[in-house]
Amino acid sequence: MSKLLSPNAGPASLPRRIMQQGRYETITMLRNGEQLILAIVLPLMALVGLVVTPLLDGLGGSRVDIATPGILALCAMSTAFTGQGIATGFDRRYGVLRFLSTTPLGRGGLIAGKILAVLVVLFLQVLVVGAVAGFLGWQPRPEAWLPGLGLLILGAAAFTALGLLVAGTVRPEATLAITNLLWILLGALGGIVVPADRLPSLLQGIVHFLPSGALGQALRDAFLVGAVPFPAVLVLLLWTVLAGAAAIRWFKWN
Amino acid sequence: MRSPESPVLTIDGLIKDVGPLASLDGKMLRVVSELSLVAERGQVTALLGANGAGKTTTLECAQGLQKRTGGSISLLGADPDTAGADLRSRVGVMLQDGGLPPSARPIPLLRHVAGMYKNPMDVDALVERLGIGQFSRTSVRRLSGGQKQRLALAAALVGNPEILFLDEPSAGLDPQSRQMVFDLIAELRDAGMGIVLTTHLMDDAERLADYVYIIDGGHNVVEGTVAELLRHDHATDSAVTERTLYFDAPGGLDFVGALGAGLQVTETRSGSYSITGAITPKDLATLTAWWAERNIMPASLRLEARSLEDVFLDISGRDLR
Structure with a gap:
């Protein structure tokens, strides 16, 4: 009998496997310098930029109060769409997805682990951005936190589905280009940090139907007014379902 | 098995x-x-x-x-x-x-x-x-x-x-x-x-x-x-009889005359030879006796039946693919 080999006792439990994968993916994300810049540094720079410039003046609130919900939405897009999309794209290239799907983790556990990692990193982003914004004078309504976090999770779901759709259908280099480009375009012009009314009139009608515009608007409404706009929630739900279904249909594992 | x-x-x-x-x-x-x-x-x-x-x-x-x-x-x-x-x-x-x-x-x-x-x-x-x-x-x-x-x-x-x-x-x-x-x-x-x-x-x-x-x-x-x-x-669907004997020894190709007919002898380079065919125990004895008479000691001597490579090439053909 081999000294190494012992009897097979089956898989670890499903929650344990997902926790294990979530923890591993979280550590990988946090160790990646480029991802940290995208997840923390750029959103904080955008926050400071919006607070020190008059871009958001005249919208019925202090600059930081209007800017911060949008920055939180930007964080969700950074982590769930661009960061996770690029990581998944390269995992697919290197066969990591195929190898892990042959372990007890399986494909479902792998996706669950990725979603868990996105949520953990998003939670850390909210802590950091919230603390810096608080230092800059942000005064969120306390009752807005619960719906606000719910909206962030919904937004993360929509962006995760979109990120997986891109990562699973094109080459990783293309995923890198597409998700970074969309992050810049949607971040600047997608209604996520700059409210729709401040965008060129051509874009105003469109951004409400984009996940960026819907999430930015929903979070601003939640934190500034204390209301959850149902059209925006509906838009986010629709993107989640459509992109999720498309990802399930077209995602290639190799 | x-x-x-x-x-x-x-x-x-x-x-x-x-x-x-x-x-x-x-x-x-x-x-x-x-x-x-x-x-x-x-x-x-x-x-x-x-x-x-x-x-x-x-x-x-x-x-x-x-x-x-x-x-x-x-x-x-x-x-x-x-x-x-x-x-x-x-x-x-x-x-x-x-x-x-x-x-x-x-x-x-x-x-x-x-x-x-x-x-x-x-x-x-x-x-x-x-x-x-x-x-x-x-x-x-x-x-x-x-x-x-x-x-x-x-x-x-x-x-x-x-x-x-x-x-x-x-x-x-x-x-x-x-x-x-x-x-x-x-x-x-x-x-x-x-x-x-x-x-x-x-x-x-x-x-x-x-x-x-x-x-x-x-x-x-x-x-x-x-x-x-x-x-x-597998090429002829019969038991393998063919073997190859490889050796390095001085003395040139004069041993060929001592061997039985039907064996293919090749000098791969000077002093290196291979003999291919239905080699019998008698052929081996003949060759070693020929060396003994002349006090020739081969530097190397190796007898091989078919390798798996031969089997594979017989089956899948020798064409480049």
Whole structure:
């Protein structure tokens, strides 16, 4: 009998496997310098930029109060769409997805682990951005936190589905280009940090139907007014379902 | 040679089409066609074939990584297409491209994979056994081919599988790594694990395999133990009688006259000869007597029956493909 080999006792439990994968993916994300810049540094720079410039003046609130919900939405897009999309794209290239799907983790556990990692990193982003914004004078309504976090999770779901759709259908280099480009375009012009009314009139009608515009608007409404706009929630739900279904249909594992 | 216990893997009439492919005017390409094989516990079963013969596709269908077009597969008694975590925990897979994240470091990666199992192997012992400690601080991206293969083997083994799939296990291995990996494979086989591997290297199959399936054009053409394959001439479907004697000795080609007829003698370079044909014990005695009379001592002397390579080339043809 081999000294190494012992009897097979089956898989670890499903929650344990997902926790294990979530923890591993979280550590990988946090160790990646480029991802940290995208997840923390750029959103904080955008926050400071919006607070020190008059871009958001005249919208019925202090600059930081209007800017911060949008920055939180930007964080969700950074982590769930661009960061996770690029990581998944390269995992697919290197066969990591195929190898892990042959372990007890399986494909479902792998996706669950990725979603868990996105949520953990998003939670850390909210802590950091919230603390810096608080230092800059942000005064969120306390009752807005619960719906606000719910909206962030919904937004993360929509962006995760979109990120997986891109990562699973094109080459990783293309995923890198597409998700970074969309992050810049949607971040600047997608209604996520700059409210729709401040965008060129051509874009105003469109951004409400984009996940960026819907999430930015929903979070601003939640934190500034204390209301959850149902059209925006509906838009986010629709993107989640459509992109999720498309990802399930077209995602290639190799 | 076949064990009475239930096989770890049974493939019956496997068919796999890929496509549609633009290069075939949008038609499907059949990469595996009516392939059947059985792999037993406590044996190394080798799929031997040229690149593109369908070996990896067959393995991936058995692992549930690719959906088959037709035929049936029983992996530890279950269908791999509907495998759950219980079945997957009993199957170890080493992919051809490794499948390891480039930024990972070996030991945290192995601990991570071990965390997917209830009773994994002792990671430290596994690291020791495969010499992974030597490069434990290097990221996967910077490992040599042999180091990557050893890590991928460790990751496939860490769950104590009952069946182990190895796709081209000796690719990129230096001689020391190769010895280490081959010793471990033999040890696991002796411990009762069923091992299924693919290779295009005859030497791997000769050294490792208890049972060989030669795969060509997507189906199995010949099977048997290595000894059985070497005894049988598949080109003429008869027992092998041909042997080759290689030697280096001075004295020139004068020995030819002493030998019986029907043997083909070649001087490969000055002082190096090969004699091919139905060599008899009498031919050997004649040759050595001829040397003895002249007090010639050959520098080397080697008699070979067919190699697995000859068998393979007889079957799959000698054309370049």
